[in-house]
Amino acid sequence: MPPDSKFTKLRTELEARRSRHLYRETRTADSPQQPHVVVNGKRMLTFCSNDYLGLANHPDVIRAFQQAANTYGVGSGAAHLVNGHFRPHQQLEEALAEFTGRDRALLFSTGYMANLGVVNALLDGRKDRVYADRLNHASLIDAGLLSGAKLTRYPHNNTVHLRQRLLAQEDADATRLILTDGVFSMDGDVAPVQKLALIAREHDAWLMVDDAHGIGVLGKTGAGLLEAEGLSQDDVPILMGTLGKALGTAGAFVAGSNDLxxxxIQTARTWIYTTAQPPAIAAATLVSLQLAQTETWRREHLQALIQQFRQGAAQLGLPLMPSDTPIQPILIGSSEQAMEISRKLEAQGILVTAIRPPTVPANTSRLRVTLSAAHSAQDVEQLLAALG
Ligand SMILES: Cc1ncc(COP(=O)(O)O)c(C=O)c1O
Incomplete structure (x- = not known):
């Protein structure tokens, strides 16, 4: 091979992505996360953030972050088991356990790491089995693949199929783990968690729900899909939630029994072998968690915006997906067309990202509209007018 043929390969692959309208690029923001932002030097109204409750730029959250940075500094300096576990981490773990009605919670630096860590701690290679919804988030898919366990991807939310597969693969020695998103990140619909809990119990399988998009948004106190569906730790032994979406900060947690x-703590490699998140993030999250629980108007306003958007979009005849959550995708199909519409909206000062394969299945490219309690009814009107 000539010396730079490896780079030629990269360039060829990059070009192929461009020609298939699958090329991805970052935009640079010069303002906080909020509906009206400055991106690539231009003022835009955004509908693509996961800051569902509008807490990422809340003054109380910022103040808590600043005060904790004054007290504890910026970097945690070490892993939790070395000397990187600070008082705010401990307080946040206790608050998250209480919030979710679980015995305990454990903080991870990101949701991606939490998923990799839990699945790989529980499964032991080829002798074990993992059952994952086909539309699960990439981090759950990667967690299953990395574990080396036999991976079955069942059709989206199809509990009949899942049950059949479990029945066909009874094996007393195998640990079995059912993995599902709570709210599906690119679709906005929710998993049939009550049925899944029943099936998991019948087959003595673990059930893990990744509620990255449900925490803060669903349930009476915002404790997520499992609160909304009345499911306890006995029903769903492993709950993963993220802090970087509705709670407006960064990181993730896993909640469950003391034993889990x-x-x-003894075995999850993505928890053991990494620097703990900065303590100021935990301190800020303690405040945003409090706001998420007490300021119920945020969830109520969000629900009103969801209804307003769905009604308006239905009147325009837009192909909405069956979702009652702040994730309201508009199904387009071709990546080229999705990109073109996204660009046209951008020209009108509205940011809605086009989501394309491999994030979503082939021919299901979509505009992923997300709503936030920080949006006003007028913002949604503006989006509908532009879509019209
Ligand atoms: C369902 C789901 N799980 C996990 C993650 C990963 O979380 P994090 O961004 O904290 O790594 C995301 C998105 O980022 C997600 O949408």
Whole structure:
């Protein structure tokens, strides 16, 4: 091979992505996360953030972050088991356990790492089995693949199929783990968690729900899909939630029984072998968690915006997906067309990202509209007018 043929390969692959309208690029923001932002030097109204409750730029959250940085500094300096576990981390773990009605919670630096860590701690290679919804988030798919366990991807939300597969693969020695998003990140619909809990119990399988998009948004106190569906730790033994979406900060947690958390502390490699998140992030999250629980108007306003958007979009005849959550995708199909519409909206000062394969299945490119309690009814009107 000539010396730079490896780079030629990269360039060829990049070009192929461009020609298939699958090329991805970042935009640079010069303002906080909020509906009206400055992106690539231009003022835009955005509908693509996961800051569902509008807490990422809340003055109380910022103040808590600043005060904790004054007290504890910026970097945590070490992993949790070395000397990187600070008082705010401990307080946040306790608050998250209480919030979710679980014995304990354990903080991870990101949701991606939490998923990799838990799945790989519980499964032991080829002798074990993992059952994952086909539309699960990439981090759950990667967690299953990395574990080396036999991976079955069942059709989206199809519990009949899942049950059949479990029945066909009874094996007393195998640990079995059912993995599902709570709210599906690119679709906005929710998993049939009550049925899944029943099936998991019948087959003595673990059930893990990744509620990255449900925490803060669903349930009476915002504790997520499992609160909304009345499911306890006995029903769903492993709950993963993220802090970087509705709670407006960064990181993630896993909540469950004392035994589960102790086991993860001993074995979850993405928790053990990494620097703890900065303590100021935990301190800020303690405040945003409090706001998420007490300021119920945020969830109520968000629900009103969701209804307003769905009604307006239906009147325009837009192909909405069956979702009652702040994730309201408009199904387009071709990546080229999705990109073109996204660009046209951008020219009108509205930012809605086009989501394309491999994030979503082939021919299901979509505009992923997300709503936030920080939006006003007028913002939604503006989006509908532009879409019209
Ligand atoms: C369903 C789901 N799980 C996990 C993650 C990963 O979380 P994090 O961004 O904290 O790594 C995301 C998105 O980022 C997600 O949408």
């Amino acid at each position: 958390i102790e086991y993860l």
